[in-house]
Amino acid sequence: MTSRTINGKPVNPIGLGCMSLSWGYGALPPRDVAIALLNRALDIGYDHLDTANIYGLGHNEKLIGEALKGRRGEFFLATKMGIVIEGEKRGIDCSPQSIRRCIDESLTRLQTDHVDLYYMHRRDRSVPIEESVGAMAELVKEGKIGSIGLSEMSADTLRRAAAIHPIAAMQTEYSPWTREPEIAVLDACRELGTTFVAFSPVARGVLAGGVRDVAALADNDLRRAMPRFNDENWPANLALVDQFCALAAEHGVTPAQLSLAWVLSRGEHIVAIPGTGSIAHMEENFARTDWTIPADAAARIDAMINQQTVAGPRYGATMQRTIDTEMFG
Template identity: 45%
Template sequence: MHTRKLGSTGPEVGVIGYGAMGLTWAYGGREGVDGVAVVHRAIDLGCTLIDTADLYGPFTNEELIGRAIAGRRDEVTLATKCGLVVQDGAGNRIGRNGRPDHIRACLDGSLQRLGVDHIDLHYLHRPDPQVPIEESVGALAEGVGSGKVRAIGVSEVSLDELRRAHAVHPITAVQSELSLWTRDPLAEIVPFCAEHGIAFVPFSPLGRGFLTGRLRSRDELEVDDSRRTRPRFDDDAIAANLAIVEGVQRVAARHEATTGQVALAWTLAQGDHVIPIPGTKRIAYLEENVGATEVMLGTDDLAELDALPAAVGSRY
């Protein structure tokens, strides 16, 4: 797989990374899934940026990734996140905690669960409105100073928050949702990252699976799938948003590619600093995602995709 640099001074990673969230969190259909085997295949395919978080599970995702990378630590760039906490046992209420003491404790817990002596990229999962982002980022930077962390990142921040964070300590990566049905970061955040040597790491580059074209109704989702609660997955929104999928399918037909591959190729085309991290529980879909690196979209293709309608329904 081709590589891209994770920030101006970071390591080279595969142009497509791997988001591990779905192996233990948010999406249903995990019965019979061998998460370790999926992660191993991702590494074999060159998806060397492996993304997890203490929230997912909570904690079980990091434990799984720790088992998966045991003996292969040098092959991966390991990213995890802190700052979001489950406020009830079912995981239905998520709170924010960006206090420095919490971030310090999270780092040590993540290191233990992952079974490593350092984390390559430690993100603030979300800014805490009760804590100045300078304080949260300062605590992340302490991890760099101690040698427990190689670089820090922020996720789902405004441009003002990103500027303030970057002034405290160099930000290596910004993670936010970006896809053909979530294009907001293209206005300010993606260009700022390009200008300042920051990697932009899109999560859900396949629109939480919708842009693959495999989903036609909310009823197709497992009962424990968190997408059932998202406005964009109401049946009326799905019916409207199929116009986006149909537009991607037209481009895919010309390239003899899948719809998902074209959606990922569009994301990759948004800049050489963009490194998407699609997640999947299935090796066949993982291999399909990697195939997107061979889809070369032309100027006319990109113009056609850019002209697709905005998605109906809010993200959350």
Template identity: 45%
Template sequence: MNDMPTRKLGSLEVGAQGLGCMGMSHAYGVHDDDAESVATIHRALDLGATLIDTANVYGDGANERLVGRAIADRRDEAVLATKFGITSPGGGMRVRGDAAYVRECCEESLRRLGVDHIDLYYQHRVDPEVPVEETFGALSELVSEGKVRNLGISEAGADSIRRAHAVHPIAALQSEWSLWTRDVESEVVPTCRELGIGIVPFSPLGRGLLTGAVTSTDELAPDDVRRGFPRFEEGNIDRNLAIVDALRTLADSRDVTAGQLALAWVQHRGVDVVPIPGTKRRTYLEQNVAVAELVLTDDEIRAIEAVTPPDAVAGERYPAEYTRATGR
């Protein structure tokens, strides 16, 4: 077992880094090695990366079933997080947050995961047609019933966070945060810190682009969703990879990879930050977990930010149909 440092998300104590499981069943190309995915989840638990993150929409339930199988014999070691609220994974993004749907999704997730409670249950996106008070009222009932232990919210704006938190305390906000997705820093992060809400950055490696592992959109599988993301489009990807090259030069001086340095920057955003880099391979998991104890000096952080200015990033983070469903 590993003595990874721990951090707090509300009352939850978790490893300083978690594991995002989406790519094992959804979005990023081929998903044909469940045995390696299960082994990766087991290895995460071995290394102290106890926050295991999934969602009902990943693989239309397949990812929850996979995670459920992986943790079946190690339930007490895992802090299990899942989400509800996105109803159309394949064609754009539509969201739903009415009370009846909240309960329906929870019951379905419990069955797929094979558990009697969810440690951290997120509203995946805020429904603009349903008051967030209704959604979190229903979630609060699930907490009272013992089916959910802690509540979270994802990709929400500061106002929605405040309104939801007033109905029931929120343990964690999950939003994209990386060297080139920093818009949460203006209002969302300060709001979370004011209210005592932990922060769980997803895609801290820029959907793999900050690692330098992807050098051309042509390398991606035909059904990889990143093919439709602006930062991976022809013209944009070359400009973005130039940023990665500059980051790699700094990384070489520390004998780490560009991805590790990018992840370390996120890890250093605060003791209330628990990034969940996603991978389906033990090799990459171990590279990521090593970052949890990588210490950066203030000078190094300034140097990293100097070569990765947010205004140098080419392309929006989401295509338009996704952006419309984002609350920030």
């Protein structure tokens, strides 16, 4: 597939979300496997890696810095700041002072003097977005960051931010079973020349066929707290997964490859960053970038899996309050 761009720099349409190597979905891969996965990803053509300072409370950035020492010139590197975790306390701080402190800490862990893209992980409602973007613009001038990104924010917030400084990327969850970006953000990104970066493009493993028995998920798997995986909603959602997997089989691709192709078909300004702790899954996600989803298959997915057919919201009420994205009524 033809490369796409972030901040004018070409990247492959499928990048690597690195969170699963440090946190989120139960047991972590052994350190040697994680290091091998990162290097194998670069070897086969991945050139866009996405991390954040909170993934494993710095572990993920350290892992990338150590595993890919000497290969920094081979990939576009993105990280994030803004979410603060202190014990059981979780908050958001995108004040200028915090932004400056966090980039220096991230650069140290990543063993580099710059990142190509620096995101605000969430909107800080106590700080005007213009003030936060202004602070990030100073880091661009200093060469510590190549460009500015936003994560889980609305089209209105994007426009306000872009009035201060060009916004290179907006990162939000997007897959056939999470459609909120279609309300306004996808169009706003296209209008402003902002790349849309889709995280969880295989629906947190669901549309990769990787989740069937929710009860078997580890106690520390974040999906356990998500409404779509509870006893009330999961049976209906599993039925949709079965239909989706059957469609993938019809087209000779894996369910993950079908979901990724669907996401990328939604616009030339979209890139996807599936994450995994499995080398085999990482290779699978990248293996069919030569395949374009037929229009009839995309239409069948749209009819099959959408905001009306998926049971339950993507987040519970507490988590949803930290998100600035538009919601379906």
